[in-house]
Amino acid sequence: MGELRADWRLRLRRGDAHGPVCGAGVLVDQYTALTCAHVVRHPDAVMWLEFAENSDLEPVSARVMPGGWLPEGERGEDVAVLRLDSPRPQARRAPLQPGLWAGMEVYATGYAEGFDDGMSLWGRIGGASGERVQLDAVTKAEVVRAGFSGAAVCTRPRDGRPTRVVGLVVSWRGDLGEVLPENNRLSFSYLIAVDRIAELSPLVAELSGPAAWDERFEERLTRWFDDPDANPVKITVVPPGSGKDRSLRHLAHRAHVVHRGGSGKPYLIDHALEQVAFPAGGYLAYWGWLDGTRPQPEGAAQRAPDPPVTVLVDGLDEEPRPDALIDVLARLRVFGFRLLLVFRHEGGPGWTAARDRLLRPALLHHADALLDRLQQAEARWMQRYRMVDSESLAPVTATAEGHRAARRLIGEVRDPQQQLTRLRALVRALRADLSVHGDR
Structure with a gap:
């Protein structure tokens, strides 16, 4: 029903x-x-x-x-x-x-x-x-x-x-x-x-009208917003004036920070820092670090908000200097910020830099974190196995060590697109195995 x-x-x-x-x-x-x-x-x-x-x-x-x-x-x-x-x-x-x-x-x-x-x-x-x-x-x-x-x-x-x-x-x-x-x-x-x-x-x-909304896109985007364990950086192409564009505007409120392409780097820094509990008197130090004019403050990574903050950059390719904005976004990843990067045209300005400096590093880090969790889940499973009838335990479909071997091979792939494809497949497999262990 x-x-x-x-x-x-x-x-x-x-x-x-x-x-x-x-x-x-x-x-x-x-x-x-x-x-x-x-x-x-x-x-x-x-x-x-x-x-x-x-x-x-x-x-x-x-x-x-x-x-x-x-x-x-x-x-x-x-x-x-x-x-x-x-x-x-x-x-x-x-x-x-x-x-x-x-x-x-x-x-x-x-x-x-x-x-x-x-x-x-x-x-x-x-x-x-x-x-x-x-x-x-x-x-x-x-x-x-x-x-x-x-x-x-x-x-x-x-x-x-x-x-x-x-x-x-x-x-x-x-x-x-x-x-x-x-x-x-x-x-x-x-x-x-x-x-x-x-x-x-x-x-x-x-x-x-039939093209008024993109309901499949809405479903995918809603799942991404709802799942803090999903890929931490998501890149999508949303043509202006399309049904996908209308659907994005209806869901944009789900992001903690919304940056419109063309607003400039200071705008993003100001609104991102509103989400971070930096020490008293530390605003200028953190602002300067995000701007690239000061070193990273000590203990910045420990100030990652929980749950993670989500940033939507709507029209990264409409930013006059997308590379400068990508530098800020890469530093925000230190805080564990999740990034939804919207391009208005596939292959637009900043496309390759976003892939190589934001998406790939985030997926590699995400895969490593999931591998650690799977290894811990397997350790807990083995402890129970020694004490509980094995028929009452969920079956293990793959070992963390097997996935680590696949992860090492991914690191040797030189083609960026092939590496991304294999990374996404590895992340899906890790999430499936973690769900077997009841870890989601």
């Missing part, structure tokens, strides 16, 4: 943070949310967006962005595109899916009276009703009601496929005009599809 909780499902209040709950919304990127125009009521209204399913995220005010007021009428379909007053990159965005079909199983979570914490209703996509789409509930009690307007209509998660947002709830209608759906003979819910919203809003068209 899919995720039980979703950051991108929003509960809306009108006026201020303590105003009445008036509907739902969908976060589509860190700056933007969608809801119904009739929930907002006026194009100059201030709305409060709450992350009802993630209490770690602070509520935020929002207002209709220019061109985002699309009320019911000739061009609009009861949609409001909201701009958050401060971004929420920590929240996962809604995955938008243009296109739906009759019979598709869907559900929506809204905030009806008495259900401020949310309630979910299920149904199937029916037929078209003008520019809206009919949503057929199993029973009249499952027809949407007040508090569901603006709620995401989501695909049913199945077969490992993630949930996707295919539209917004906009209304319901009963044939007798009674206040509650169940008091009518016939009752139906209605939604506006993502592809129709995209026709009305260029921004939604951009965010919902």
Whole structure:
């Protein structure tokens, strides 16, 4: 099944943070949310967006962005595109899916009276009703009601496929005009599809297009941020204006220090030193060392932060003097800083230097550290082996000494790319063997 909780499902209040709950919304990127125009009521209204399913995220005010007021009428379909007053990159965005079909199983979570914490209703996509789409509930009690307007209509998660947002709830209608759906003979819910919203809003068209995001890149990058034991230096190419670029911007907040290419070496040094507990009066000594004008302070390596600090250099090849910045980054590795180096063009300025002075030394050091850990894990395994029935112990797939032989051979490889390929393979093998020993 899919995720039980979703950051991108929003509960809306009108006026201020303590105003009445008036509907739902969908976060589509860190700056933007969608809801119904009739929930907002006026194009100059201030709305409060709450992350009802993630209490770690602070509520935020929002207002209709220019061109985002699309009320019911000739061009609009009861949609409001909201701009958050401060971004929420920590929240996962809604995955938008243009296109739906009759019979598709869907559900929506809204905030009806008495259900401020949310309630979910299920149904199937029916037929078209003008520019809206009919949503057929199993029973009249499952027809949407007040508090569901603006709620995401989501695909049913199945077969490992993630949930996707295919539209917004906009209304319901009963044939007798009674206040509650169940008091009518016939009752139906209605939604506006993502592809129709995209026709009305260029921004939604951009965010919902097939190249809007690079989800595989997001998954890889998220794993790297989450795993302090991953390769300590990561180099990636992110073309400007691409889906990969948008995904990077959404995850950039995960780094402790973000350096934009072209900001200059002093900017990086100042912000990196904010992460280091240097001794009183030692700022100039450490600043000068990172700048290359003073020797390394005694005991600098012992001041490595725990957990490690992550630095994102966004556009290393856009730096006027990339080699000078690489010198600073190499010294920051003394503190155990993890580096995510983004090039905007493969093979751009600084490419070879980053590989030879940052990536290869970091991987060699990382492999040696993993080898030491594996050797210690094997020693512990042997101690247990002497005292415990061997059938109760996990099997050992390779010895640290065997990996050390492979490590020595890597040191003899002269071609940088071949050396990197073998290093990465060795690191993967070491991590696999450590996991056998329960050391991750």
